[in-house]
Amino acid sequence: MQLVLADDFALIREKYIEVIDRTKDMKVHARWIYGQHPTDAMIQAYIDRREMYLFMDGQSVAGMIAVTMYQGEDYHEVVWSQSLKDDEVASLHILTVAPEYQGKGVAKSMMEEVISLARERGKKAIRLDALASNIPAQHLYEKLGFEYRGKQNLYAENTGWADFLYYELPLCRESEDE
Secondary structure (H helix, E strand, C coil), X not given: CEECCHHHHHHHHHHHHHHHHHCCCCCCCCCCECCCECCHHXXXXXXXXCXXXXXXXXXXXXXXEEEECCCCHHHCCCCCCCCCCHHHEEEEEEEEECHHHCXXXXXHHHHHHHHHHHHHCCCCEEEXXXXXXXXXXXXXXXXXXXXXXXXXXXXXXXXXXXXXXEEEEECCCHHHHC
């Protein structure tokens, strides 16, 4: 997994558009519409903050993910397994796998690298959300040990009102710190 550099924006944008256009059941599972989610501004912000990563297979982009070393306020309403400060948590966003790599374990490998990265950075948990309709993502997260922590019905431009499911992978329990 490698950090995306500032001059990689066009490549990242092109890859997200390709994924959206070529992924079977995109309209069912993730329901992404480029320009609504993800947006150029969103991707550029992740790149500028050094939070965007590529997962490469030789010279080919196999997948992409944004990893923030904090959680946003939108996660405060969820009942998590541990009460943690925002900067004690890593959060995952816009995980995608190139169409030609889907179903080949790339997302699992990416997630394993993200888990290692979060541990290296001293995070106590990884948290994320997924649309309730995104069954493949839910299966992946649960296989990796993420725990379902609840749902919220939220409005997003690309989905309208939809249920978002929240998952957490504790990297250490509060009792381990005492």
